[in-house]
Amino acid sequence: MKVVVNDVSKTYKDKKGREVTALQNINFSINQNEFVVLVGPSGCGKSTLLNIVGGLLSSSKGGVYFEGLAGDKEPTLGIVFQEIALFPWRTVYENVIFGLEEQGVSKSEQKEKGQFYIDMVGLTGFENAYPKQLSGGMRQRAGIARAFAVHPDLLLMDEPFSALDAQTRTIMLEELVGIWQKTRLSTLYVTHNIQEAVYLADRVIVLSRHPGQIKNIIHIDLPKVGRNKEEHVLKFEDYCDQIWQLIRHDAKEAIKEED
Numbered sequence: 140m141k142v143v144v145n146d147v148s149k150t151y152k153d154k155k156g157r158e159v160t161a162l163q164n165i166n167f168s169i170n171q172n173e174f175v176v177l178v179g180p181s182g183c184g185k186s187t188l189l190n191i192v193g194g195l196l197s198s199s200k201g202g203v204y205f206e207g208l209a210g211d212k213e214p215t216l217g218i219v220f221q222e223i224a225l226f227p228w229r230t231v232y233e234n235v236i237f238g239l240e241e242q243g244v245s246k247s248e249q250k251e252k253g254q255f256y257i258d259m260v261g262l263t264g265f266e267n268a269y270p271k272q273l274s275g276g277m278r279q280r281a282g283i284a285r286a287f288a289v290h291p292d293l294l295l296m297d298e299p300f301s302a303l304d305a306q307t308r309t310i311m312l313e314e315l316v317g318i319w320q321k322t323r324l325s326t327l328y329v330t331h332n333i334q335e336a337v338y339l340a341d342r343v344i345v346l347s348r349h350p351g352q353i354k355n356i357i358h359i360d361l362p363k364v365g366r367n368k369e370e371h372v373l374k375f376e377d378y379c380d381q382i383w384q385l386i387r388h389d390a391k392e393a394i395k396e397e398d
């Protein structure tokens with residue numbers, strides 16, 4: 140399965156009714172088993188683009204196609220947002236199997252898959268806990284288990300760890316790489332954090348702002364596992380520098396506009 144984003148543009152109306160071009164002529168694809176990261180400063184249109192790819196928002200121009208799906212079936216998506224989107228009235232287990240219920244799979248399959256993904260994200264023993272009883276990191280783990288459990292054609296993640304403290308985030312990133320290695324889901328991951336992008340991506344798509352356009356697409360030629368090892372430090376830092384040079388001007392402008 141391949142996702143093709145074809146000439147997507149998106150305009151919004153701001154509070155004064157003026158048109159704001161959030162995205163302009165965006166073209167890229169996500170290949171089977173590929174981990175693509177969208178990076179760019181606040182307000183460059185990352186979430187808008189992810190939502191358009193996921194069909195949660197319509198584009199003003201252009202479109203998104205899924206090539207190579209069996210028959211004419213709609214793609215199955217797994218989505219993880221920054222804000223914890225678990226159902227508070229459901230336990231961890233009930234949250235994780237939510238998508239499986241929707242798919243109408245049997246109770247025994249729900250149980251098997253639910254437990255498999257709960258174990259995979261390290262939440263064994265917390266099946267019957269409610270979201271409010273969990274730490275932020277554990278809630279995101281549950282969200283990840285729920286997204287993976289439906290065996291999505293495409294995994295979409297929008298700043299999934301940015302609300303976590305730095306240490307928890309580092310651990311979650313390592314775990315995500317481990318989990319991803321086992322499944323190799325085609326993935327679109329959004330972040331404003333350059334290190335995170337270089338740590339995770341097969342390819343990094345760098346967006347500029349006003350309007351959101353693709354500045355460059357960078358292949359990360361590092362092994363998928365262990366990118367934080369000493370032997371890769373120089374190359375890793377080189378990629379980070381290269382991306383920072385592309386977005387530093389826009390990042391400064393973004394700060395000016397915040398207030």
Ligand SMILES: Nc1ncnc2c1ncn2[C@@H]1O[C@H](COP(=O)(O)OP(=O)(O)O)[C@@H](O)[C@H]1O
Pocket residue numbers: 151152153159161179180181182183184185186187188
């Ligand atoms: N619903 C909306 N109505 C009007 N403008 C919006 C809306 N959503 C986003 N925007 C604007 O579109 C631009 C891109 O936003 P967004 O996709 O959230 O960026 P990012 O996720 O990169 O921070 C911003 O200028 C933002 O203010």
Ligand SMILES: [Mg+2]
Pocket residue numbers: 185186187
């Ligand atoms: Mg966003």
